[in-house]
Amino acid sequence: MPGVALVGSGSARLPGTLTNDDLSRVVDTTDEWISTRTGIRARHLAAPEESLASLAAQAGRAALEMAQIAPEAVDMILLATSTPDDLFGSAGQVQAELGASRAVAFDLTAACSGFVFALVTAAQYIRTGAFQTVLVIGADVLSRWTDWSDRTTCVLFGDGAGAVVLKASEQDNLLGFQLCSDGSMNGVLRLPYQAQSAPLTEGIAVQQGTFTPITMNGREVYKFAVSRVPEVIEKALFRANLTTADIDWLILHQANQRILDAVAQRLKVPSERVVSNMAQHGNTSAASVPLALDEAVRAGYIKPGDTIATAGFGAGLTWGSAIVKWG
Structure with missing residues:
Protein backbone atom coordinates (compact mmCIF):
# COMPACT_ATOMS: atom_id res chain seq x y z
CA MET A 1 0.00 0.00 0.00
CA PRO A 2 1.54 3.37 -0.99
CA GLY A 3 2.38 6.01 1.55
CA VAL A 4 1.90 9.77 1.46
CA ALA A 5 4.53 12.50 1.10
CA LEU A 6 3.97 16.25 1.55
CA VAL A 7 6.00 17.75 -1.27
CA GLY A 8 4.89 21.37 -1.62
CA SER A 9 3.07 24.21 0.09
CA GLY A 10 1.67 27.54 -0.97
CA SER A 11 -0.52 30.41 0.15
CA ALA A 12 -2.36 33.39 -1.27
CA ARG A 13 -1.02 36.89 -0.83
CA LEU A 14 -3.73 39.40 0.10
CA PRO A 15 -2.49 43.01 -0.01
CA GLY A 16 -5.51 44.44 1.81
CA THR A 17 -4.68 44.78 5.54
CA LEU A 18 -7.04 45.83 8.33
CA THR A 19 -5.16 46.71 11.51
CA ASN A 20 -6.59 46.90 15.00
CA ASP A 21 -6.28 50.68 14.81
CA ASP A 22 -8.33 50.60 11.61
CA LEU A 23 -10.99 48.54 13.41
CA GLN A 58 -3.34 31.25 -6.06
CA ALA A 59 -2.41 29.11 -3.05
CA GLY A 60 -2.69 25.91 -5.08
CA ARG A 61 -0.53 27.27 -7.87
CA ALA A 62 2.22 28.25 -5.41
CA ALA A 63 2.15 24.77 -3.83
CA LEU A 64 2.39 23.06 -7.22
CA GLU A 65 5.31 25.30 -8.21
CA MET A 66 7.20 24.40 -5.02
CA ALA A 67 6.52 20.71 -5.68
CA GLN A 68 7.52 21.14 -9.34
CA ILE A 69 4.32 19.43 -10.45
CA ALA A 70 2.30 20.55 -13.46
CA PRO A 71 -1.43 21.16 -12.92
CA GLU A 72 -2.17 18.52 -15.56
CA ALA A 73 -0.54 15.90 -13.31
CA VAL A 74 -2.96 16.48 -10.41
CA ASP A 75 -5.48 13.67 -9.90
CA MET A 76 -7.69 15.35 -7.30
CA ILE A 77 -8.32 18.79 -5.78
CA LEU A 78 -9.89 18.83 -2.33
CA LEU A 79 -11.03 22.30 -1.25
CA ALA A 80 -11.76 22.81 2.45
CA THR A 81 -13.99 25.87 2.81
CA SER A 82 -17.10 27.12 4.57
CA THR A 83 -17.40 30.25 2.40
CA PRO A 84 -17.65 29.10 -1.23
CA ASP A 85 -18.48 31.45 -4.07
CA ASP A 86 -21.23 29.03 -5.05
CA LEU A 87 -23.19 26.81 -2.66
CA PHE A 88 -22.91 24.05 -5.27
CA GLY A 89 -19.14 24.17 -4.65
CA SER A 90 -16.07 26.15 -5.69
CA ALA A 91 -13.51 23.37 -6.22
CA GLY A 92 -14.50 23.03 -9.87
CA GLN A 93 -13.77 26.71 -10.43
CA VAL A 94 -10.36 26.24 -8.84
CA GLN A 95 -9.69 23.24 -11.09
CA ALA A 96 -10.53 25.28 -14.18
CA GLU A 97 -8.48 28.29 -13.07
CA LEU A 98 -5.42 26.10 -12.43
CA GLY A 99 -5.81 24.18 -15.69
CA ALA A 100 -5.84 20.88 -13.78
CA SER A 101 -7.86 19.24 -16.52
CA ARG A 102 -7.41 15.64 -15.24
CA ALA A 103 -8.36 16.33 -11.65
CA VAL A 104 -11.63 15.48 -9.96
CA ALA A 105 -12.48 18.37 -7.64
CA PHE A 106 -14.89 18.80 -4.76
CA ASP A 107 -15.48 20.84 -1.60
CA LEU A 108 -15.26 19.63 1.99
CA THR A 109 -16.83 21.65 4.80
CA ALA A 110 -15.65 21.27 8.38
CA ALA A 111 -15.10 24.95 9.24
CA CYS A 112 -11.82 25.63 11.06
CA SER A 113 -11.02 21.90 11.15
CA GLY A 114 -11.50 21.68 7.39
CA PHE A 115 -7.89 21.53 6.28
CA VAL A 116 -6.94 18.77 8.74
CA PHE A 117 -10.04 16.78 7.75
CA ALA A 118 -9.25 17.31 4.05
CA LEU A 119 -5.60 16.31 4.50
CA VAL A 120 -6.60 13.02 6.13
CA THR A 121 -9.31 12.39 3.51
CA ALA A 122 -6.91 13.02 0.63
CA ALA A 123 -4.34 10.64 2.13
CA GLN A 124 -6.84 7.78 2.07
CA TYR A 125 -7.29 8.14 -1.71
CA ILE A 126 -3.52 7.89 -2.12
CA ARG A 127 -3.14 4.99 0.30
CA THR A 128 -5.74 2.95 -1.59
CA GLY A 129 -3.91 3.56 -4.86
CA ALA A 130 -6.84 5.48 -6.39
CA PHE A 131 -4.79 8.67 -6.91
CA GLN A 132 -1.10 9.56 -7.10
CA THR A 133 -1.15 13.35 -6.67
CA VAL A 134 -3.66 15.38 -4.65
CA LEU A 135 -3.83 19.13 -4.08
CA VAL A 136 -5.39 20.00 -0.71
CA ILE A 137 -6.46 23.61 -0.23
CA GLY A 138 -7.87 25.37 2.82
CA ALA A 139 -9.48 28.72 2.00
CA ASP A 140 -12.06 31.01 3.54
CA VAL A 141 -13.37 34.54 3.06
CA LEU A 142 -14.89 35.08 6.50
CA SER A 143 -15.22 38.83 5.91
CA ARG A 144 -18.33 38.00 3.86
CA TRP A 145 -20.12 36.69 6.94
CA THR A 146 -18.68 38.86 9.70
CA ASP A 147 -20.91 41.30 11.58
CA TRP A 148 -18.63 44.34 11.50
CA SER A 149 -20.71 46.02 14.21
CA ASP A 150 -20.09 43.17 16.69
CA ARG A 151 -16.78 43.85 18.41
CA THR A 152 -16.72 40.42 20.06
CA THR A 153 -16.40 38.66 16.68
CA CYS A 154 -15.27 41.15 14.03
CA VAL A 155 -11.85 41.56 15.66
CA LEU A 156 -11.07 37.87 15.18
CA PHE A 157 -11.49 37.00 11.53
CA GLY A 158 -9.52 37.46 8.33
CA ASP A 159 -9.43 36.01 4.81
CA GLY A 160 -6.84 33.63 3.44
CA ALA A 161 -5.88 30.49 1.54
CA GLY A 162 -3.18 27.86 1.95
CA ALA A 163 -2.41 24.59 0.18
CA VAL A 164 -0.24 21.49 0.22
CA VAL A 165 0.55 18.88 -2.42
CA LEU A 166 0.35 15.22 -1.41
CA LYS A 167 2.04 12.57 -3.52
CA ALA A 168 2.22 8.78 -3.39
CA SER A 169 5.47 7.62 -1.81
CA GLU A 170 7.21 4.48 -0.57
CA GLN A 171 7.40 6.08 2.88
CA ASP A 172 4.18 7.18 4.61
CA ASN A 173 4.58 10.64 6.15
CA LEU A 174 1.05 10.83 7.54
CA LEU A 175 2.10 9.19 10.79
CA GLY A 176 -1.18 9.26 12.69
CA PHE A 177 -4.48 11.11 12.97
CA GLN A 178 -7.66 11.47 15.00
CA LEU A 179 -10.87 13.23 13.88
CA CYS A 180 -13.86 14.13 16.08
CA SER A 181 -17.27 15.84 15.96
CA ASP A 182 -19.92 16.84 18.51
CA GLY A 183 -23.08 18.23 16.91
CA SER A 184 -24.70 18.78 20.30
CA MET A 185 -22.44 21.85 20.66
CA ASN A 186 -23.35 23.31 17.27
CA GLY A 187 -24.89 26.43 18.80
CA VAL A 188 -21.58 27.57 20.29
CA LEU A 189 -20.21 28.73 16.91
CA ARG A 190 -22.54 29.16 13.95
CA LEU A 191 -23.09 30.76 10.58
CA PRO A 192 -26.75 29.74 10.29
CA TYR A 193 -29.30 29.89 7.50
CA GLN A 194 -32.34 31.92 8.51
CA ALA A 195 -35.47 30.93 6.60
CA GLN A 196 -38.92 32.43 6.31
CA SER A 197 -42.01 30.76 4.96
CA ALA A 198 -42.98 32.04 1.49
CA PRO A 199 -46.35 31.01 -0.03
CA LEU A 200 -45.92 29.35 -3.40
CA THR A 201 -49.46 28.29 -4.28
CA GLU A 202 -52.58 27.35 -2.38
CA GLY A 203 -51.65 25.12 0.56
CA ILE A 204 -47.95 25.02 -0.38
CA ALA A 205 -45.16 27.16 1.03
CA VAL A 206 -41.39 27.07 0.62
CA GLN A 207 -38.43 28.30 2.63
CA GLN A 208 -36.62 31.41 1.48
CA GLY A 209 -33.93 33.35 3.29
CA THR A 210 -30.20 33.83 3.61
CA PHE A 211 -27.27 33.05 5.86
CA THR A 212 -26.78 35.30 8.88
CA PRO A 213 -23.43 36.57 10.23
CA ILE A 214 -21.16 34.50 12.45
CA THR A 215 -22.18 34.13 16.09
CA MET A 216 -19.90 32.70 18.76
CA ASN A 217 -19.82 32.03 22.48
CA GLY A 218 -16.15 32.82 22.99
CA ARG A 219 -15.94 31.48 26.52
CA GLU A 220 -17.35 28.08 25.54
CA VAL A 221 -15.11 27.86 22.48
CA TYR A 222 -12.07 28.54 24.65
CA LYS A 223 -13.07 25.90 27.21
CA PHE A 224 -13.71 23.40 24.41
CA ALA A 225 -10.41 24.07 22.66
CA VAL A 226 -8.08 23.93 25.66
CA SER A 227 -9.70 20.67 26.78
CA ARG A 228 -10.22 18.74 23.55
CA VAL A 229 -7.29 19.85 21.38
CA PRO A 230 -4.45 18.52 23.59
CA GLU A 231 -6.44 15.30 23.99
CA VAL A 232 -6.90 14.78 20.24
CA ILE A 233 -3.21 15.53 19.56
CA GLU A 234 -2.18 12.97 22.18
CA LYS A 235 -4.46 10.38 20.56
CA ALA A 236 -2.98 11.08 17.12
CA LEU A 237 0.53 10.81 18.58
CA PHE A 238 -0.40 7.49 20.17
CA ARG A 239 -1.56 6.21 16.77
CA ALA A 240 1.79 7.34 15.35
CA ASN A 241 3.67 5.62 18.20
CA LEU A 242 5.17 8.98 19.16
CA THR A 243 5.17 11.31 22.15
CA THR A 244 5.18 15.10 22.43
CA ALA A 245 8.97 14.89 22.80
CA ASP A 246 9.11 13.75 19.14
CA ILE A 247 7.35 16.88 17.85
CA ASP A 248 9.56 19.37 16.02
CA TRP A 249 6.70 21.81 15.36
CA LEU A 250 3.17 22.35 16.65
CA ILE A 251 0.82 24.04 14.18
CA LEU A 252 -2.65 24.70 15.59
CA HIS A 253 -5.61 26.45 14.07
CA GLN A 254 -4.83 30.13 14.58
CA ALA A 255 -7.88 31.12 16.62
CA ASN A 256 -6.46 32.83 19.70
CA GLN A 257 -2.95 33.11 21.09
CA ARG A 258 -4.22 32.22 24.56
CA ILE A 259 -5.52 28.91 23.18
CA LEU A 260 -2.18 28.17 21.51
CA ASP A 261 -0.31 28.94 24.73
CA ALA A 262 -2.66 26.82 26.87
CA VAL A 263 -2.50 23.81 24.52
CA ALA A 264 1.29 23.98 24.23
CA GLN A 265 1.63 24.25 28.00
CA ARG A 266 -0.58 21.21 28.58
CA LEU A 267 1.41 19.20 26.02
CA LYS A 268 4.70 20.53 27.43
CA VAL A 269 5.76 21.79 23.99
CA PRO A 270 8.21 24.73 24.27
CA SER A 271 6.94 28.02 22.85
CA GLU A 272 9.79 28.15 20.33
CA ARG A 273 8.35 25.04 18.66
CA VAL A 274 4.86 26.52 18.31
CA VAL A 275 4.12 28.17 14.94
CA SER A 276 1.99 31.29 15.29
CA ASN A 277 1.15 33.87 12.63
CA MET A 278 -2.18 35.11 13.95
CA ALA A 279 -0.74 38.52 14.81
CA GLN A 280 -0.62 39.24 11.07
CA HIS A 281 -3.54 37.13 9.81
CA GLY A 282 -6.14 36.60 12.54
CA ASN A 283 -8.45 33.60 12.33
CA THR A 284 -8.67 32.47 8.68
CA SER A 285 -10.66 29.28 9.41
CA ALA A 286 -9.69 26.41 7.08
CA ALA A 287 -6.80 28.47 5.70
CA SER A 288 -5.01 28.97 9.02
CA VAL A 289 -3.05 25.69 9.34
CA PRO A 290 -1.77 25.51 5.73
CA LEU A 291 -1.04 29.24 5.72
CA ALA A 292 1.06 28.97 8.88
CA LEU A 293 2.75 25.84 7.51
CA ASP A 294 3.65 27.50 4.23
CA GLU A 295 5.10 30.57 5.90
CA ALA A 296 7.23 28.42 8.23
CA VAL A 297 8.48 26.28 5.32
CA ARG A 298 9.37 29.29 3.17
CA ALA A 299 11.08 31.01 6.11
CA GLY A 300 13.32 27.96 6.49
CA TYR A 301 12.08 26.95 9.93
CA ILE A 302 10.41 23.70 8.85
CA LYS A 303 12.83 21.44 7.02
CA PRO A 304 12.50 18.05 5.28
CA GLY A 305 12.17 15.28 7.85
CA ASP A 306 10.68 17.50 10.57
CA THR A 307 7.74 16.03 12.48
CA ILE A 308 4.73 18.35 12.70
CA ALA A 309 1.67 18.00 14.91
CA THR A 310 -1.26 19.84 13.35
CA ALA A 311 -4.71 20.40 14.84
CA GLY A 312 -7.87 22.13 13.72
CA PHE A 313 -10.92 22.94 15.83
CA GLY A 314 -14.07 24.94 15.32
CA ALA A 315 -17.68 25.05 14.24
CA GLY A 316 -19.72 21.90 14.09
CA LEU A 317 -18.22 21.41 16.58
CA THR A 318 -15.33 19.59 14.91
CA TRP A 319 -11.75 18.97 15.93
CA GLY A 320 -8.92 16.80 14.73
CA SER A 321 -5.19 16.26 14.58
CA ALA A 322 -2.79 14.91 11.97
CA ILE A 323 0.84 14.08 12.70
CA VAL A 324 2.93 14.50 9.56
CA LYS A 325 6.55 14.47 8.50
CA TRP A 326 7.44 17.26 6.10
CA GLY A 327 8.83 16.20 2.74
Missing part, protein backbone atom coordinates in the same frame (compact mmCIF):
# COMPACT_ATOMS: atom_id res chain seq x y z
CA SER A 24 -11.11 51.03 16.25
CA ARG A 25 -12.64 53.47 13.77
CA VAL A 26 -15.37 50.93 12.94
CA VAL A 27 -16.34 49.64 16.40
CA ASP A 28 -15.62 50.59 20.01
CA THR A 29 -12.31 48.79 20.53
CA THR A 30 -8.57 49.40 20.75
CA ASP A 31 -5.39 47.71 19.59
CA GLU A 32 -4.51 46.96 23.23
CA TRP A 33 -7.92 45.37 23.93
CA ILE A 34 -7.71 43.09 20.89
CA SER A 35 -4.03 42.15 21.05
CA THR A 36 -3.96 41.33 24.77
CA ARG A 37 -7.05 39.09 24.51
CA THR A 38 -6.33 37.39 21.17
CA GLY A 39 -2.76 38.04 20.01
CA ILE A 40 -4.15 39.51 16.78
CA ARG A 41 -2.87 42.87 15.50
CA ALA A 42 -4.00 42.78 11.86
CA ARG A 43 -5.85 40.66 9.34
CA HIS A 44 -6.00 40.52 5.53
CA LEU A 45 -9.24 41.01 3.61
CA ALA A 46 -10.10 39.91 0.09
CA ALA A 47 -10.63 42.78 -2.33
CA PRO A 48 -14.08 43.20 -3.87
CA GLU A 49 -12.83 41.82 -7.19
CA GLU A 50 -11.31 38.71 -5.59
CA SER A 51 -13.17 35.45 -5.03
CA LEU A 52 -12.75 32.39 -2.84
CA ALA A 53 -11.81 30.45 -5.96
CA SER A 54 -9.17 32.96 -7.04
CA LEU A 55 -7.50 32.90 -3.60
CA ALA A 56 -7.61 29.10 -3.49
CA ALA A 57 -6.15 28.86 -6.99
Whole structure:
Protein backbone atom coordinates (compact mmCIF):
# COMPACT_ATOMS: atom_id res chain seq x y z
CA MET A 1 0.00 0.00 0.00
CA PRO A 2 1.54 3.37 -0.99
CA GLY A 3 2.38 6.01 1.55
CA VAL A 4 1.90 9.77 1.46
CA ALA A 5 4.53 12.50 1.10
CA LEU A 6 3.97 16.25 1.55
CA VAL A 7 6.00 17.75 -1.27
CA GLY A 8 4.89 21.37 -1.62
CA SER A 9 3.07 24.21 0.09
CA GLY A 10 1.67 27.54 -0.97
CA SER A 11 -0.52 30.41 0.15
CA ALA A 12 -2.36 33.39 -1.27
CA ARG A 13 -1.02 36.89 -0.83
CA LEU A 14 -3.73 39.40 0.10
CA PRO A 15 -2.49 43.01 -0.01
CA GLY A 16 -5.51 44.44 1.81
CA THR A 17 -4.68 44.78 5.54
CA LEU A 18 -7.04 45.83 8.33
CA THR A 19 -5.16 46.71 11.51
CA ASN A 20 -6.59 46.90 15.00
CA ASP A 21 -6.28 50.68 14.81
CA ASP A 22 -8.33 50.60 11.61
CA LEU A 23 -10.99 48.54 13.41
CA SER A 24 -11.11 51.03 16.25
CA ARG A 25 -12.64 53.47 13.77
CA VAL A 26 -15.37 50.93 12.94
CA VAL A 27 -16.34 49.64 16.40
CA ASP A 28 -15.62 50.59 20.01
CA THR A 29 -12.31 48.79 20.53
CA THR A 30 -8.57 49.40 20.75
CA ASP A 31 -5.39 47.71 19.59
CA GLU A 32 -4.51 46.96 23.23
CA TRP A 33 -7.92 45.37 23.93
CA ILE A 34 -7.71 43.09 20.89
CA SER A 35 -4.03 42.15 21.05
CA THR A 36 -3.96 41.33 24.77
CA ARG A 37 -7.05 39.09 24.51
CA THR A 38 -6.33 37.39 21.17
CA GLY A 39 -2.76 38.04 20.01
CA ILE A 40 -4.15 39.51 16.78
CA ARG A 41 -2.87 42.87 15.50
CA ALA A 42 -4.00 42.78 11.86
CA ARG A 43 -5.85 40.66 9.34
CA HIS A 44 -6.00 40.52 5.53
CA LEU A 45 -9.24 41.01 3.61
CA ALA A 46 -10.10 39.91 0.09
CA ALA A 47 -10.63 42.78 -2.33
CA PRO A 48 -14.08 43.20 -3.87
CA GLU A 49 -12.83 41.82 -7.19
CA GLU A 50 -11.31 38.71 -5.59
CA SER A 51 -13.17 35.45 -5.03
CA LEU A 52 -12.75 32.39 -2.84
CA ALA A 53 -11.81 30.45 -5.96
CA SER A 54 -9.17 32.96 -7.04
CA LEU A 55 -7.50 32.90 -3.60
CA ALA A 56 -7.61 29.10 -3.49
CA ALA A 57 -6.15 28.86 -6.99
CA GLN A 58 -3.34 31.25 -6.06
CA ALA A 59 -2.41 29.11 -3.05
CA GLY A 60 -2.69 25.91 -5.08
CA ARG A 61 -0.53 27.27 -7.87
CA ALA A 62 2.22 28.25 -5.41
CA ALA A 63 2.15 24.77 -3.83
CA LEU A 64 2.39 23.06 -7.22
CA GLU A 65 5.31 25.30 -8.21
CA MET A 66 7.20 24.40 -5.02
CA ALA A 67 6.52 20.71 -5.68
CA GLN A 68 7.52 21.14 -9.34
CA ILE A 69 4.32 19.43 -10.45
CA ALA A 70 2.30 20.55 -13.46
CA PRO A 71 -1.43 21.16 -12.92
CA GLU A 72 -2.17 18.52 -15.56
CA ALA A 73 -0.54 15.90 -13.31
CA VAL A 74 -2.96 16.48 -10.41
CA ASP A 75 -5.48 13.67 -9.90
CA MET A 76 -7.69 15.35 -7.30
CA ILE A 77 -8.32 18.79 -5.78
CA LEU A 78 -9.89 18.83 -2.33
CA LEU A 79 -11.03 22.30 -1.25
CA ALA A 80 -11.76 22.81 2.45
CA THR A 81 -13.99 25.87 2.81
CA SER A 82 -17.10 27.12 4.57
CA THR A 83 -17.40 30.25 2.40
CA PRO A 84 -17.65 29.10 -1.23
CA ASP A 85 -18.48 31.45 -4.07
CA ASP A 86 -21.23 29.03 -5.05
CA LEU A 87 -23.19 26.81 -2.66
CA PHE A 88 -22.91 24.05 -5.27
CA GLY A 89 -19.14 24.17 -4.65
CA SER A 90 -16.07 26.15 -5.69
CA ALA A 91 -13.51 23.37 -6.22
CA GLY A 92 -14.50 23.03 -9.87
CA GLN A 93 -13.77 26.71 -10.43
CA VAL A 94 -10.36 26.24 -8.84
CA GLN A 95 -9.69 23.24 -11.09
CA ALA A 96 -10.53 25.28 -14.18
CA GLU A 97 -8.48 28.29 -13.07
CA LEU A 98 -5.42 26.10 -12.43
CA GLY A 99 -5.81 24.18 -15.69
CA ALA A 100 -5.84 20.88 -13.78
CA SER A 101 -7.86 19.24 -16.52
CA ARG A 102 -7.41 15.64 -15.24
CA ALA A 103 -8.36 16.33 -11.65
CA VAL A 104 -11.63 15.48 -9.96
CA ALA A 105 -12.48 18.37 -7.64
CA PHE A 106 -14.89 18.80 -4.76
CA ASP A 107 -15.48 20.84 -1.60
CA LEU A 108 -15.26 19.63 1.99
CA THR A 109 -16.83 21.65 4.80
CA ALA A 110 -15.65 21.27 8.38
CA ALA A 111 -15.10 24.95 9.24
CA CYS A 112 -11.82 25.63 11.06
CA SER A 113 -11.02 21.90 11.15
CA GLY A 114 -11.50 21.68 7.39
CA PHE A 115 -7.89 21.53 6.28
CA VAL A 116 -6.94 18.77 8.74
CA PHE A 117 -10.04 16.78 7.75
CA ALA A 118 -9.25 17.31 4.05
CA LEU A 119 -5.60 16.31 4.50
CA VAL A 120 -6.60 13.02 6.13
CA THR A 121 -9.31 12.39 3.51
CA ALA A 122 -6.91 13.02 0.63
CA ALA A 123 -4.34 10.64 2.13
CA GLN A 124 -6.84 7.78 2.07
CA TYR A 125 -7.29 8.14 -1.71
CA ILE A 126 -3.52 7.89 -2.12
CA ARG A 127 -3.14 4.99 0.30
CA THR A 128 -5.74 2.95 -1.59
CA GLY A 129 -3.91 3.56 -4.86
CA ALA A 130 -6.84 5.48 -6.39
CA PHE A 131 -4.79 8.67 -6.91
CA GLN A 132 -1.10 9.56 -7.10
CA THR A 133 -1.15 13.35 -6.67
CA VAL A 134 -3.66 15.38 -4.65
CA LEU A 135 -3.83 19.13 -4.08
CA VAL A 136 -5.39 20.00 -0.71
CA ILE A 137 -6.46 23.61 -0.23
CA GLY A 138 -7.87 25.37 2.82
CA ALA A 139 -9.48 28.72 2.00
CA ASP A 140 -12.06 31.01 3.54
CA VAL A 141 -13.37 34.54 3.06
CA LEU A 142 -14.89 35.08 6.50
CA SER A 143 -15.22 38.83 5.91
CA ARG A 144 -18.33 38.00 3.86
CA TRP A 145 -20.12 36.69 6.94
CA THR A 146 -18.68 38.86 9.70
CA ASP A 147 -20.91 41.30 11.58
CA TRP A 148 -18.63 44.34 11.50
CA SER A 149 -20.71 46.02 14.21
CA ASP A 150 -20.09 43.17 16.69
CA ARG A 151 -16.78 43.85 18.41
CA THR A 152 -16.72 40.42 20.06
CA THR A 153 -16.40 38.66 16.68
CA CYS A 154 -15.27 41.15 14.03
CA VAL A 155 -11.85 41.56 15.66
CA LEU A 156 -11.07 37.87 15.18
CA PHE A 157 -11.49 37.00 11.53
CA GLY A 158 -9.52 37.46 8.33
CA ASP A 159 -9.43 36.01 4.81
CA GLY A 160 -6.84 33.63 3.44
CA ALA A 161 -5.88 30.49 1.54
CA GLY A 162 -3.18 27.86 1.95
CA ALA A 163 -2.41 24.59 0.18
CA VAL A 164 -0.24 21.49 0.22
CA VAL A 165 0.55 18.88 -2.42
CA LEU A 166 0.35 15.22 -1.41
CA LYS A 167 2.04 12.57 -3.52
CA ALA A 168 2.22 8.78 -3.39
CA SER A 169 5.47 7.62 -1.81
CA GLU A 170 7.21 4.48 -0.57
CA GLN A 171 7.40 6.08 2.88
CA ASP A 172 4.18 7.18 4.61
CA ASN A 173 4.58 10.64 6.15
CA LEU A 174 1.05 10.83 7.54
CA LEU A 175 2.10 9.19 10.79
CA GLY A 176 -1.18 9.26 12.69
CA PHE A 177 -4.48 11.11 12.97
CA GLN A 178 -7.66 11.47 15.00
CA LEU A 179 -10.87 13.23 13.88
CA CYS A 180 -13.86 14.13 16.08
CA SER A 181 -17.27 15.84 15.96
CA ASP A 182 -19.92 16.84 18.51
CA GLY A 183 -23.08 18.23 16.91
CA SER A 184 -24.70 18.78 20.30
CA MET A 185 -22.44 21.85 20.66
CA ASN A 186 -23.35 23.31 17.27
CA GLY A 187 -24.89 26.43 18.80
CA VAL A 188 -21.58 27.57 20.29
CA LEU A 189 -20.21 28.73 16.91
CA ARG A 190 -22.54 29.16 13.95
CA LEU A 191 -23.09 30.76 10.58
CA PRO A 192 -26.75 29.74 10.29
CA TYR A 193 -29.30 29.89 7.50
CA GLN A 194 -32.34 31.92 8.51
CA ALA A 195 -35.47 30.93 6.60
CA GLN A 196 -38.92 32.43 6.31
CA SER A 197 -42.01 30.76 4.96
CA ALA A 198 -42.98 32.04 1.49
CA PRO A 199 -46.35 31.01 -0.03
CA LEU A 200 -45.92 29.35 -3.40
CA THR A 201 -49.46 28.29 -4.28
CA GLU A 202 -52.58 27.35 -2.38
CA GLY A 203 -51.65 25.12 0.56
CA ILE A 204 -47.95 25.02 -0.38
CA ALA A 205 -45.16 27.16 1.03
CA VAL A 206 -41.39 27.07 0.62
CA GLN A 207 -38.43 28.30 2.63
CA GLN A 208 -36.62 31.41 1.48
CA GLY A 209 -33.93 33.35 3.29
CA THR A 210 -30.20 33.83 3.61
CA PHE A 211 -27.27 33.05 5.86
CA THR A 212 -26.78 35.30 8.88
CA PRO A 213 -23.43 36.57 10.23
CA ILE A 214 -21.16 34.50 12.45
CA THR A 215 -22.18 34.13 16.09
CA MET A 216 -19.90 32.70 18.76
CA ASN A 217 -19.82 32.03 22.48
CA GLY A 218 -16.15 32.82 22.99
CA ARG A 219 -15.94 31.48 26.52
CA GLU A 220 -17.35 28.08 25.54
CA VAL A 221 -15.11 27.86 22.48
CA TYR A 222 -12.07 28.54 24.65
CA LYS A 223 -13.07 25.90 27.21
CA PHE A 224 -13.71 23.40 24.41
CA ALA A 225 -10.41 24.07 22.66
CA VAL A 226 -8.08 23.93 25.66
CA SER A 227 -9.70 20.67 26.78
CA ARG A 228 -10.22 18.74 23.55
CA VAL A 229 -7.29 19.85 21.38
CA PRO A 230 -4.45 18.52 23.59
CA GLU A 231 -6.44 15.30 23.99
CA VAL A 232 -6.90 14.78 20.24
CA ILE A 233 -3.21 15.53 19.56
CA GLU A 234 -2.18 12.97 22.18
CA LYS A 235 -4.46 10.38 20.56
CA ALA A 236 -2.98 11.08 17.12
CA LEU A 237 0.53 10.81 18.58
CA PHE A 238 -0.40 7.49 20.17
CA ARG A 239 -1.56 6.21 16.77
CA ALA A 240 1.79 7.34 15.35
CA ASN A 241 3.67 5.62 18.20
CA LEU A 242 5.17 8.98 19.16
CA THR A 243 5.17 11.31 22.15
CA THR A 244 5.18 15.10 22.43
CA ALA A 245 8.97 14.89 22.80
CA ASP A 246 9.11 13.75 19.14
CA ILE A 247 7.35 16.88 17.85
CA ASP A 248 9.56 19.37 16.02
CA TRP A 249 6.70 21.81 15.36
CA LEU A 250 3.17 22.35 16.65
CA ILE A 251 0.82 24.04 14.18
CA LEU A 252 -2.65 24.70 15.59
CA HIS A 253 -5.61 26.45 14.07
CA GLN A 254 -4.83 30.13 14.58
CA ALA A 255 -7.88 31.12 16.62
CA ASN A 256 -6.46 32.83 19.70
CA GLN A 257 -2.95 33.11 21.09
CA ARG A 258 -4.22 32.22 24.56
CA ILE A 259 -5.52 28.91 23.18
CA LEU A 260 -2.18 28.17 21.51
CA ASP A 261 -0.31 28.94 24.73
CA ALA A 262 -2.66 26.82 26.87
CA VAL A 263 -2.50 23.81 24.52
CA ALA A 264 1.29 23.98 24.23
CA GLN A 265 1.63 24.25 28.00
CA ARG A 266 -0.58 21.21 28.58
CA LEU A 267 1.41 19.20 26.02
CA LYS A 268 4.70 20.53 27.43
CA VAL A 269 5.76 21.79 23.99
CA PRO A 270 8.21 24.73 24.27
CA SER A 271 6.94 28.02 22.85
CA GLU A 272 9.79 28.15 20.33
CA ARG A 273 8.35 25.04 18.66
CA VAL A 274 4.86 26.52 18.31
CA VAL A 275 4.12 28.17 14.94
CA SER A 276 1.99 31.29 15.29
CA ASN A 277 1.15 33.87 12.63
CA MET A 278 -2.18 35.11 13.95
CA ALA A 279 -0.74 38.52 14.81
CA GLN A 280 -0.62 39.24 11.07
CA HIS A 281 -3.54 37.13 9.81
CA GLY A 282 -6.14 36.60 12.54
CA ASN A 283 -8.45 33.60 12.33
CA THR A 284 -8.67 32.47 8.68
CA SER A 285 -10.66 29.28 9.41
CA ALA A 286 -9.69 26.41 7.08
CA ALA A 287 -6.80 28.47 5.70
CA SER A 288 -5.01 28.97 9.02
CA VAL A 289 -3.05 25.69 9.34
CA PRO A 290 -1.77 25.51 5.73
CA LEU A 291 -1.04 29.24 5.72
CA ALA A 292 1.06 28.97 8.88
CA LEU A 293 2.75 25.84 7.51
CA ASP A 294 3.65 27.50 4.23
CA GLU A 295 5.10 30.57 5.90
CA ALA A 296 7.23 28.42 8.23
CA VAL A 297 8.48 26.28 5.32
CA ARG A 298 9.37 29.29 3.17
CA ALA A 299 11.08 31.01 6.11
CA GLY A 300 13.32 27.96 6.49
CA TYR A 301 12.08 26.95 9.93
CA ILE A 302 10.41 23.70 8.85
CA LYS A 303 12.83 21.44 7.02
CA PRO A 304 12.50 18.05 5.28
CA GLY A 305 12.17 15.28 7.85
CA ASP A 306 10.68 17.50 10.57
CA THR A 307 7.74 16.03 12.48
CA ILE A 308 4.73 18.35 12.70
CA ALA A 309 1.67 18.00 14.91
CA THR A 310 -1.26 19.84 13.35
CA ALA A 311 -4.71 20.40 14.84
CA GLY A 312 -7.87 22.13 13.72
CA PHE A 313 -10.92 22.94 15.83
CA GLY A 314 -14.07 24.94 15.32
CA ALA A 315 -17.68 25.05 14.24
CA GLY A 316 -19.72 21.90 14.09
CA LEU A 317 -18.22 21.41 16.58
CA THR A 318 -15.33 19.59 14.91
CA TRP A 319 -11.75 18.97 15.93
CA GLY A 320 -8.92 16.80 14.73
CA SER A 321 -5.19 16.26 14.58
CA ALA A 322 -2.79 14.91 11.97
CA ILE A 323 0.84 14.08 12.70
CA VAL A 324 2.93 14.50 9.56
CA LYS A 325 6.55 14.47 8.50
CA TRP A 326 7.44 17.26 6.10
CA GLY A 327 8.83 16.20 2.74
